Amino acid sequence: MKSESRLASETKLKELLKRYSGLTSRIHQGLLVALTMRGHINLDDILEKAQHAVAEGDPNRGLAKRWGSDERDAVHRLVRKYAAKHFNVDEIDTIVQSAVTTERIRTVEDLAKESRASFEMIHQKLREHARKRQEKIRNGETPEDEPMSVRVRLINRFVSDQLEYIGVARHSLGIMDLLPVMDRTIGPRNSMGRIGGKAAGIVLAQKVVNLYYENHPRPKGFEIGLPDTWFLRTDLFLDFIDQNNLAHANDLKYGPREEVREGYPMLLQVFKNGHFSTYIMGRLRSLLKEIGKHPLIVRSSSLLEDNFGSAFSGKYQSIYVANQGSLEHRLEELVGAIAEVYASTLHPDPIEYRDDRNLIDYDEQMGIMIQKVVGFRHGRYFLPAWSGVAFSRNEWRWTPRIKREDGLARIVLGLGTRAVDRVGNDYPRMVPLGMPDLRPEVSPQDIRRYSQHYADVIDLESNQFVSVPIQEILAIEHFPDMQRIVSILEDGMVQRPHTRIIDQDPAKMLITFDGLLQSAFPSVLRDILHALEKAYGWPMDVEFAFDGHKFHVLQCRPQGQRHASARVRIPEAIHESKPVFTACKYVSAGKIENIEYIVYIDPLDYEKIQNYEDLLRIGEIVSRLNHKLADKRFILIGPGRWGSDDITLGVRVRYGDINRTLALLEMARSRGDHTPEVSFGTHFFQDLMEANIQYLPLFPDERAVFFREAFFRESKSRLAELLPDAARFENVVRVLHVPAIAGGELLHLYMDGEEDRALAFLGPKTKD
Missing domain, CATH: 3.30.470 (D-amino Acid Aminotransferase; Chain A, domain 1)
Structure with missing residues (x-):
């Protein structure tokens, strides 16, 4: 006579097999694995008994064969028999529920693998998975772990295809972490796209910070959160390009940089006057109704953005939208901002940036984050x-x-x-x-x-x-x-x-x-940064804001890094005739040898220029020299703040205008208003870091500093030879050919960051 516990187990198993009639094979497989792994049965014994039950057994057959229907039924009967014998009711329930969950997740994975599966199909399947998971939690049951392969496929399909990111994110982001993001995602109904690099960074940052504070006390009186965010997938960008017949525009990235720069204003107008589908306009209109009149920021989130070694800091547009007025006015304002961000994929700066990193052939696509601006109304x-x-x-x-x-x-x-x-x-x-x-x-x-x-x-x-x-x-x-x-x-x-x-x-x-x-x-803030660095295995940077109540993390990405170098020590045995200049403030470690050209713009000469067009022309000349001297070893020395938005305080240049230089030096004279602002942390400085361009501020009129004025002001300039049409600016933009001035010697710049000292001196060419 069977024991009561065995009868209960049999009854429970029959009930579950009836409930999940479509998953009988998966349930029997789960029970068989559990029986074998726990040592209750031997797999070979089960197969032998199954074959005997159906009168089969051929020693000349292979070691493994596909079961026929009779053998499968026999195996299933034996599995049920041994499961009822060895497992109690709770164990059977746990094993069966695990098999059911695994099958459900496998379906999600299959959809993620299927290239034709749309976002809506995957989103719906994840919702179903989440609902059943929540049911188990409400019933006091422990949800099963998610297979790593499912995480990886979903991250790849929906978040980012960058392997470095996936390698980090798969350890933190679970399937359930993606569902809230999907719930706030907008894109075409019958396709699939990703949310892009910037969005990927903020999604992962949120999870890493939450995991950190699960194991560490949360700071009292210091609430941490993320701004309300909605995501536009990259397939919406492709849909916009297709709908407005703009596919040809992508060929512009292969053209001469001058043509790209000159043609961009017209291209921007074409994009801004493009059209979105009725469906997308309806989704955006509904979004604005939900948000109300809270100011927004439309942020770029391209596939390449915020990745290891290519942060694209400030390369693509992010646009503030006041979001005031009528609903239709606000919609037009939002749509125009989205289109402008799309157009920035073809701006000359990111194209030059991509070219420098051998990314020009990558099929760059733009996702977008729409975020509520963190803040409050203060007066107007x-x-x-x-x-x-x-x-x-x-x-x-x-x-x-x-x-x-x-x-x-x-x-x-x-x-x-x-x-x-x-x-x-x-x-x-x-x-x-x-x-x-x-x-x-x-x-x-x-x-x-x-x-x-x-x-x-x-x-x-x-x-x-x-x-x-x-x-x-x-x-x-x-x-x-x-x-x-x-x-x-x-x-x-x-x-x-x-x-x-x-x-x-x-x-x-x-x-x-x-x-x-x-x-x-x-x-x-330091704890958050260290938690992110530990998760990524790389130095990190974050942007943040405080609205008077809560601290918000706005962006997270790998920090730009120069090539690692040992400490540089300043040579002591330098002849007194060889130094050209020194520095002793805000010096970082680095060494540049064999400098052949110096492009020098003195602040006192620069500030004498009163004509705005001439000031713009100085920036254009620097840009042309940057390309003219691209195969030479040269440095740039200029007034105040390279790249400042105030053209009177520094030469107006962008990344593509200075990306070939070995070093960028900012100069402040005791007379005049050109004061360097230590640029560490700006997008501009991040570009210098990634391009391995050294940065150094110069204060030539300070007592502790040596500066050989005559070398820069009295030596012959080669500007007219290199750019004949710019000859009238030769007294402002001085191009010094060092070997011609120094009897064949070259300039060497040594910077000791630990002692806060730098020395530039003349000497023979060093070995590579």
Whole structure:
């Protein structure tokens, strides 16, 4: 007579086989594996008994054969018999549910593998999987682990096809992490695309940070989150190109760079006046109804963006949308921004950038993130309390007390564009996260001079992105977090306010963030960066913003890195006639030997130019020299801030105008207003890092610095020989051929970052 437990197991198994009648083979397979793995039966014994039951057995047959229907039925009967004998009711239920889940996930994987499977098909199957998973959790059951192969296929199909990213993401992103992203994804109904590199970074960052705080205490009074985000897949970009007959435009990337640059404004207009399908317009209209009139940012997220070694920092467009007015007006504004981001795939800068990295033939496609701008309304403006960018490794250390691995942040009041872009005569707060109180400025006068004077905001009345004086923002009452943001300059002293209510003249307020830096913020940010670096196995950078209540991570990507090099020591035995210049401030490690050409633009000569068109022409000349000298070893020395948006403070250039130089030096004279802003952390600096271009600020009029003025101002310039039509600028843009000046010798630049010293000197050619 059978025991009660065995009868119960048989009954339970019959019930489950009836419930999952379409999965009987999968259930029997799961039970057979469990019986074998736990040592209850021997697989060969089962097969032998099954063959005997159907009167088969041929010793001359192969070691393995496909079962016939009779053999399969016999095996299944034996499996049920032994399962009821060896497993209790709960064990049978667990094994069967595992088999059912595995089959369900296998179906998702099969769909992900199927190239013709649409986004809607995969999304629906994932929803079904999530519903059944939640049912198990509600019933107190433990969901089974997801097969790694399923994760990889879904990440590849929907998120990113970059192998480095997949190798990181598969350890953190589960199937259930993708479903909320899919729920907020827009694209054509019958195709499949990816969300792109920038979106991939933020999705993974969210999961890594959440996993970190599952094992570490969350900071009190410091809530961390992500902005509300919606994703436009890359197949929508392809659909837009096809619908507007723009496929031919992709051939422009193979044309001469001058033609690409000249033709881009017309191409931009064509894109901005393109059309989206009725279905997509309906989805975007519904999205705007859901969001309301909250300001938005339309951010690029191309397939190549934010990847290891190719961050594309600032190469593609991100556009703020005020999102005010009627629904149809807001829709047109949003659609125009999306089209402009699409057009930026053919902007000359990313094309040049791709060409430099042998990525020009890659089928680049653009995804998009639509994010609510983090912030609040303050008077007529919309802005966050503060925002910025942070790096897990600090390449700018002005004192040995600062550790590279502690990281660095650039923080500004308002929108973070002033932290990542090279702007006019303005400065973010640079914060070494391990020693946040340290700053290179000491005197109150220097603290005032090197503080932020303008804020980037969205003007909700004019519907524009604008820069306004800090005093105008601070004059409006009740600015959030103000006590932690400002310090008061009074009677020659810079002091933090003592109360939350600050009754002071805004003209006396300086943006120092001293209060914020004495809070938990630096350590929290450092923890987040270290968690991301550990997950990626690579130094990371993040962009962030604070809305007065919550800290938001806006972007996450691998940090640009120069080629690793050992410490460079300055040669001591240099003849007194050989040095050309020295530097002793903000020096990073590096060595450039055998420099043949110097392109030199003195700040005093540059500031004499009053004609705006001539100032633009200087940038064009630098760009042409960049290509003319591409096969030579040359460096650029110029006034103030290369690439600044204020052309009076530095030569206006973009990445493709300076990407062939070995080093970029920024020069400040004691006379004039051209002051270098240490550019570490800007998109501009990230380009220099990735291209392995050395950066060095020069202060030739300081007492501790040597600068051989006559070498630069009295030596013959070769500009007219190289660019005859630019001869009238020869006194401003001086092209020095070093061997012709120095009797065949070349220039060598040694930079010792640990001692904060640099020396450029003449000498014979060194061995490669």
